[in-house]
Amino acid sequence: MQLGIVGLGRMGGNMRERLRAAGHEVVGYDQSPEVTDVASLAELAEKLTAPRAVWVMVPAAVTEATIDGLAEVLSPGDIIIDGGNSRFSDDGPRAERLDRQGIGYLDVGVSGGVWGRENGYALMVGGDQEHVARLMPIFESLKPAGEFGFVHAGPVGAGHYAKMVHNGIEYGLMHAYAEGYELLAKSELVTNVPGVFKSWREGTVVRSWLLDLLDRALEEDPELSSLRGYAEDTGEGRWTVDEAVRLAVPMNVIAAALFARFASRQDDSPAMKAVAALRFQFGGHAIHKN
Incomplete structure (x- = not known):
């Protein structure tokens, strides 16, 4: 053809x-x-x-x-x-x-x-x-x-709508893997984080192509030290959350993953500054000043 x-x-x-x-x-x-x-x-x-x-x-x-x-x-x-x-x-x-x-x-x-x-x-x-x-x-x-x-x-429109939801799901899946990676990397017990992800590629319910790609990334850079913790979004995640609001569909995971990308672009989060100030005001908790 x-x-x-x-x-x-x-x-x-x-x-x-x-x-x-x-x-x-x-x-x-x-x-x-x-x-x-x-x-x-x-x-x-x-x-x-x-x-x-x-x-x-x-x-x-x-x-x-x-x-x-x-x-x-x-x-x-x-x-x-x-x-x-x-x-x-x-x-x-x-x-x-x-x-x-x-x-x-x-x-x-x-x-x-x-x-x-x-x-x-x-x-x-x-x-x-x-x-x-x-x-x-x-x-x-x-x-x-x-x-x-x-x-x-x-x-007409159904193809792009389906792809929008697909990409929203992708946001949530990626962020779940990312949170798991951060916890493993901070653990005092796990000494082979890349090996853990590699072991999950067969026989587990969390295996996926995204997991395969994360394993590939960790093989190239085991501590991801060459990367900044900054993630863009191309719009589909926002549109998915917009539709969830319009149709009153609870979408906690995808919305959280989208907002986490927004947070990744802040060198010094204004919201977390406010949280730190409030903790100090009501509880005298330690604060870190620039």
Whole structure:
């Protein structure tokens, strides 16, 4: 099958190579001349045979402009797939706008990171069944081999919604491992922290790919001494908590993991300064001054 891909970074570039290895014809466009196959979106459209399908893998901040640019060079009957981390609430209005031009739209949550080229990508798809069916050869080649790794989650917006919740869960899982690591590292008894995590990779209920990756990180740097305790968030965790508030769903773990990332960016927490001041005021507890 033929596919255009816009955005050839860590994810998009690897997706192009995985699809080519599966026998698909892929034409990629990127602003970086070192990796692009064509010089413009217009040339990308020219290289593809109608009805076209173009997969967008660009940062959320430029997704809207990129899709608008594609809409100018595509034709009725074509399909645009947004595989980036867009907010699900953007998908409905975007699909309606494209539908007025006769262009189909799918939103796809993509998980797999830099390992997807080798292992395959988990795909969560939102949109009309007819569009999903048309793109199934692409989805089958991108997903891992076997039964799992793909879902048609529902109508437009469902793919990004599912990926949002997926990433919220990821926040909680990562933070649980992180808290366990900190406690083990401070223990007077455990002398082989990396070995403990390695031992958990088989036969335990906490085994996972994230645990495998933490083991890999500890092999490279057993005390993680080369890293700062600073963690960004790309938005999905915030959106997940927003939805939990809107729907009155208790989400203690994911919310705590998100707030812990905020705390990681503070060199000297104002909140903890207030806690220290209060402890001193009511109990005379020791304080540390700069």
